[in-house]
Amino acid sequence: MFKFPDHQVAGHQACRGQLGPLTDDSGRFYKPLQDGERGSKEVAFYTMFSSNTSIPGHIHKFFPVFYGTQLVEASDGSGLCPHLVLQDVVSGCCNPSIMDIKIGSRTWHPEASNEYIEKCLKKDRKSTSVSLGFRMSGLQIFECKESGFWKPGKKQVKDFTPEDVRLVLRKFVSSNSSVDSRNPDCSFAHSVYGGSAGILAQLLDLKEWFENQTMYHFYSCSVLMFCEKEPLLEGRASVAGIKLIDFAHIVEGKGVIDHNFLGGLCSLIKFVSEILDSSDESATKACDQSLQSGIQEDIISADNGQNQ
Amino acid sequence: MFKFPDHQVAGHQACRGQLGPLTDDSGRFYKPLQDGERGSKEVAFYTMFSSNTSIPGHIHKFFPVFYGTQLVEASDGSGLCPHLVLQDVVSGCCNPSIMDIKIGSRTWHPEASNEYIEKCLKKDRKSTSVSLGFRMSGLQIFECKESGFWKPGKKQVKDFTPEDVRLVLRKFVSSNSSVDSRNPDCSFAHSVYGGSAGILAQLLDLKEWFENQTMYHFYSCSVLMFCEKEPLLEGRASVAGIKLIDFAHIVEGKGVIDHNFLGGLCSLIKFVSEILDSSDESATKACDQSLQSGIQEDIISADNGQNQ
Structure with missing residues (x-):
């Protein structure tokens, strides 16, 4: 079941009959291929990058997982359209x-x-x-x-x-x-x-x-x-x-x-x-202030002790 | 005694009657102030930077020493002209x-x-x-x-x-x-x-x-x-x-x-x-090769030993 992303902050948005990305309940993000060279370039990059074994694992994790491409009903009602299938990075x-x-x-x-x-x-x-x-x-x-x-x-x-x-x-x-x-x-x-x-x-x-x-x-x-x-x-x-x-x-x-x-x-x-x-710095200041007020309290209580 | 720099590789050159920097025998480099804002901006920077105590010493040493400005006979024969007086960084x-x-x-x-x-x-x-x-x-x-x-x-x-x-x-x-x-x-x-x-x-x-x-x-x-x-x-x-x-x-x-x-x-x-x-890498290769040829020599000399 596809839906509009809950937390998209930039880029083309799928609402109001426009073409934009979709998500599903399994934590995947469907991004329609952009026009012309852009779409094919992005697919080429994800394909090449995800299989590039010279990229260290701790760097791979900074990129959304790539699940290939898929024909999906476009959000603008224009019919089936190729989408990149990616990890929805904020799904959880x-x-x-x-x-x-x-x-x-x-x-x-x-x-x-x-x-x-x-x-x-x-x-x-x-x-x-x-x-x-x-x-x-x-x-x-x-x-x-x-x-x-x-x-x-x-x-x-x-x-x-x-x-x-x-x-x-x-x-x-x-x-x-x-x-x-x-x-x-x-x-x-x-x-x-x-x-x-x-x-x-x-x-x-x-x-x-x-x-x-x-x-x-x-x-x-x-x-x-x-x-x-x-x-x-x-x-x-x-x-x-x-x-x-x-x-x-x-x-x-x-x-x-x-x-x-x-x-x-x-x-x-x-x-x-x-x-x-x-x-x-502000934490140190706050700490200094509370220490300072602690010392003040000590002095006061010491005074009180002496004056008792 | 001013002269044309021996080792200038870029910028305006003082030869052939043009305006350009000069050097002297004491290791100083005289750079004519550039036209308009550029000259005054460079003087302002050197003045400010050389007295900026928040710049660490090991960074200051990456900048030519600044000795102020001085009126010097310009290299193009146009008379006295203000110059930045700097360390000639390759004088030695x-x-x-x-x-x-x-x-x-x-x-x-x-x-x-x-x-x-x-x-x-x-x-x-x-x-x-x-x-x-x-x-x-x-x-x-x-x-x-x-x-x-x-x-x-x-x-x-x-x-x-x-x-x-x-x-x-x-x-x-x-x-x-x-x-x-x-x-x-x-x-x-x-x-x-x-x-x-x-x-x-x-x-x-x-x-x-x-x-x-x-x-x-x-x-x-x-x-x-x-x-x-x-x-x-x-x-x-x-x-x-x-x-x-x-x-x-x-x-x-x-x-x-x-x-x-x-x-x-x-x-x-x-x-x-x-x-x-x-x-x-090439040093390692050369080393490997000489080791290899050393081993070859050892084998040959061992052979020779056995065959003697």
């Missing part, structure tokens, strides 16, 4: 917070046509791609059961400034994103970004691979970051991860590293590290 | 091999004018900047006392393909660059690129800094790589180093890392690492 999550982050200051590849380059360059310059080395393509952040998700519109996300991006990366790991929207508390920074299996560690694993791999260049490809906040709000363990998605613009690396993707990834890593560091 | 070297490598796939900064961006983009696409994340701006490679330097012309360097760049990086550390120009032996790879103080180690130090520093973005800036081959040819210790040069297009980092420079630097590091790795 309840109310996942998700950010789709397009990596690279340049979304065009060297051999693209002048017309295409001009179109991409305009978007790269208008968005934060050129300044930050990445841009948000879409997101949803879970606030609480009452208010549900914060899911800004396409236009709003497109107009994000560097400071908006920094704020969103903080909101993603905050418990008060709905209440205090300009001053997120980052109280989940350690549970989501930190730790040996957290998002920062995963990004660093990916970075290490990109410093060496010269097989593929990933243009216009996104890092999907996701986490569940509800369990954290209730003090339970949670899921936090990254996946690479969107491979319609992969080109051969020809023995050169993907310096465009790597640069953007390092910039994102720096943003995430800074959020972790600053939440360390 | 005898017949230095030098590569001027402009780092970054993009030489324009986000706030530049459309006209300037268009001009830069054209050069970046035509050269290896977009494909490799860096391009050669000029070079001289010492071959031997008889033939002197290989110093390709501006036009030839501008037309370098990725494979030419790879070849030049190999020639830079080879003893046979004049004899066998398509098959350099990389026999000095370990002395120049390798080791705890070699060029690769220096590039990695620089990389570590660029992963974190968010103060400056270095557009159109070069890594100057230099080494002396003559002492190596004679079995003596030699100098090998890198310096960053050309700061007319520095902009504020605004809390973001210089992902453009970092990406290009990582790409250059990969090229250098591969040359080191492949020279390791």
Whole structure:
């Protein structure tokens, strides 16, 4: 039984009679093949990549599992249409917070046509791609059961400034994103970004691979970051991860590293590290303050003792 | 006593009545201030950077020492003209091999004018900047006392393909660059690129800094790589180093890392690492072969022993 994805944050959406991806109950994601070369390129990449034994296992896990292609009734009612069958990366999550982050200051590849380059360059310059080395393509952040998700519109996300991006990366790991929207508390920074299996560690694993791999260049490809906040709000363990998605613009690396993707990834890593560091600092401050007030209390109780 | 630099490989040259840099006998390099904003920007950068105490000492050493500005008789005979007074980074070297490598796939900064961006983009696409994340701006490679330097012309360097760049990086550390120009032996790879103080180690130090520093973005800036081959040819210790040069297009980092420079630097590091790795392999092969021939000799001598 196919349905519209519950948690799609970017790309073509299957609602309102349009062509878009579908999901099913078994945790699979059906992405209609894009027009022209793009669709066939993405199939070719998934086919080649999923059988490439030179990719280490801990890198393979950053890519959605690929189950081949399948003819499926298209969401726009146009009949049977070939779809990529992929792992639905957030199928097991309840109310996942998700950010789709397009990596690279340049979304065009060297051999693209002048017309295409001009179109991409305009978007790269208008968005934060050129300044930050990445841009948000879409997101949803879970606030609480009452208010549900914060899911800004396409236009709003497109107009994000560097400071908006920094704020969103903080909101993603905050418990008060709905209440205090300009001053997120980052109280989940350690549970989501930190730790040996957290998002920062995963990004660093990916970075290490990109410093060496010269097989593929990933243009216009996104890092999907996701986490569940509800369990954290209730003090339970949670899921936090990254996946690479969107491979319609992969080109051969020809023995050169993907310096465009790597640069953007390092910039994102720096943003995430800074959020972790600053939440360390505020935790230390809070600890100092409570120690300080503890000492004050000790002095008071000592005074009381002496004065008794 | 001012003179034309002996070993300038890129930029405006002071010969034939043109305006260009000068050197003196005390190891200083006099660079005429460039027209308009560029000159004042470079002075501002050197002034600010040289007094910036938050830059670690091991990073400061990758920049030429700055001695202020001075009015000097211009090389084109136009009279007194303000010059940057800098350390002449190759003044102590005898017949230095030098590569001027402009780092970054993009030489324009986000706030530049459309006209300037268009001009830069054209050069970046035509050269290896977009494909490799860096391009050669000029070079001289010492071959031997008889033939002197290989110093390709501006036009030839501008037309370098990725494979030419790879070849030049190999020639830079080879003893046979004049004899066998398509098959350099990389026999000095370990002395120049390798080791705890070699060029690769220096590039990695620089990389570590660029992963974190968010103060400056270095557009159109070069890594100057230099080494002396003559002492190596004679079995003596030699100098090998890198310096960053050309700061007319520095902009504020605004809390973001210089992902453009970092990406290009990582790409250059990969090229250098591969040359080191492949020279390791060929050394191992040579060692295996000599071991093998040693075993053969042992067998022969054992045979001889038995047959005596």
